[in-house]
Amino acid sequence: xxxxxxxxxxxxxxxxxxxxxxxxxxxxxxxxxxxxxxxxxxxxxxxxxxxxxxxxxxxxxxxxxxxxxxxxxxxxxxxxxxxxxxxxxxxxxxxxxxxxxxxxxxxxxxxxxxxxxxxxxxxxxxxxxxxxxxxxxxxxxxxxxxxxxxxxxxxxxxxxxxxxxxxxxx
Amino acid sequence: xxxxxxxxxxxxxxxxxxxxxxxxxxxxxxxxxxxxxxxxxxxxxxxxxxxxxxxxxxxxxxxxxxxxxxxxxxxxxxxxxxxxxxxxxxxxxxxxxxxxxxxxxxxxxxxxxxxxxxxxxxxxxxxxxxxxxxxxxxxxxxxxxxxxxxxxxxxxxxxxxxxxxxxxxxxxxxxxxxxxxxxxxxxxxxxxxxxxxxxxxxxxxxxxxxxxxxxxxxxxxxxxxxxxxxxx
Numbered sequence: 001x002x003x004x005x006x007x008x009x010x011x012x013x014x015x016x017x018x019x020x021x022x023x024x025x026x027x028x029x030x031x032x033x034x035x036x037x038x039x040x041x042x043x044x045x046x047x048x049x050x051x052x053x054x055x056x057x058x059x060x061x062x063x064x065x066x067x068x069x070x071x072x073x074x075x076x077x078x079x080x081x082x083x084x085x086x087x088x089x090x091x092x093x094x095x096x097x098x099x100x101x102x103x104x105x106x107x108x109x110x111x112x113x114x115x116x117x118x119x120x121x122x123x124x125x126x127x128x129x130x131x132x133x134x135x136x137x138x139x140x141x142x143x144x145x146x147x148x149x150x151x152x153x154x155x156x157x158x159x160x161x162x163x164x165x166x167x168x169x170x
Numbered sequence: 171x172x173x174x175x176x177x178x179x180x181x182x183x184x185x186x187x188x189x190x191x192x193x194x195x196x197x198x199x200x201x202x203x204x205x206x207x208x209x210x211x212x213x214x215x216x217x218x219x220x221x222x223x224x225x226x227x228x229x230x231x232x233x234x235x236x237x238x239x240x241x242x243x244x245x246x247x248x249x250x251x252x253x254x255x256x257x258x259x260x261x262x263x264x265x266x267x268x269x270x271x272x273x274x275x276x277x278x279x280x281x282x283x284x285x286x287x288x289x290x291x292x293x294x295x296x297x298x299x300x301x302x303x304x305x306x307x308x309x310x311x312x313x314x315x316x317x318x319x320x321x322x323x324x325x326x327x328x329x330x331x332x333x334x335x336x337x338x339x340x341x342x343x344x345x346x347x348x349x350x351x352x353x354x355x356x357x358x359x360x361x362x363x364x365x366x367x368x369x370x371x372x373x374x375x376x377x378x379x380x381x382x383x384x385x386x387x388x389x390x391x392x393x394x395x396x397x398x399x400x401x402x
Contacts, residue, residue, distance in 0.1 A: 125319060
């Protein structure tokens with residue numbers, strides 16, 4: 001009678017402990033109720049570190065120092081937007097990347113003349129969480145065509161914290 | 171007086187010996203028949219059914235089956251998952267897939283007459299994934315465009331360490347739960363659409379995750395289990 005009411009647990013050291021089978025059965029109800037309220041799926045934080053802008057800086061080809069460039073205009077092709085007009089830049093230019101396509105072309109009209117830059121890339125899209133919307137990751141950034149003296153991609157995954165992705169040498 | 175005390179002590183000792191001998195269980199020295207299954211336990215996950223009934227955008231059903239080989243069990247689980255929802259910013263995401271998990275369990279309650287289980291085990295998990303995301307791209311310099319991208323026929327696999335309980339409630343009816351530590355799933359970096367949810371695993375961005383399942387099961391006996399002899 002006692003044997004059927006007890007569950008014997010043999011420990012690794014050879015000792016045995018007995019737990020009441022009835023207690024074990026009731027415990028499972030308690031555990032089920034308890035864990036039901038603690039087993040909800042955790043949601044992700046709404047944090048995205050990616051960006052759809054490529055940061056570009058001009059350098060002097062002679063001494064590798066930052067260059068100052070007079071812009072007449074800078075605009076992405078196939079877009080009505082004008083990024084720069086009649087201004088002088090000595091720092092970073094943010095080039096918007098079109099996440100719906102595999103490449104984006106830009107027309108540079110500067111003191112050096114008219115230049116074209118075409119950037120190619122891949123995109124991955126994910127839903128961050130149900131409350132957060134989507135995130136587009138732009139990676140494997142590369143230049144497909146350019147009219148500059150020299151160009152170098154220094155970072156090929158577009159992340160907010162990185163402030164230089166492309167170097168153009170004049 | 172000393173002789174009288176000796177006789178009483180000897181009598182008690184002999185009585186105790188003979189009484190003790192009656193309780194000593196003799197274990198057979200053969201393992202023949204020991205590993206032949208005594209029953210199949212089949213069941214379903216109850217929380218998934220509750221969530222399916224309470225949420226109009228979700229269908230998830232999971233079944234389990236296990237078979238015993240003495241204190242070792244082979245466990246199989248099969249499930250199907252289908253969900254479509256709209257997020258807070260208007261994107262539509264749908265994911266569906268069928269998954270299975272398979273692996274061994276070891277029961278630490280080896281002398282329990284009902285076969286109640288306190289177990290530890292491993293699982294190999296596999297799932298198919300079909301998902302689709304429809305969203306509006308709102309780039310700064312380009313026209314807004316509604317895009318729809320998806321994965322068709324994607325799959326994922328992972329490993330699990332599991333522990334849990336199986337308790338006989340009444341006749342063939344059993345209840346139990348399984349706690350899982352999942353690891354080793356692909357994170358799908360580089361895919362055009364990175365899945366948000368992997369059926370049977372959970373959120374796709376988690377390299378490790380925890381999970382719990384609560385089971386209602388029925389045990390179908392295959393043969394009469396050998397009587398368990400308790401050690402003295």
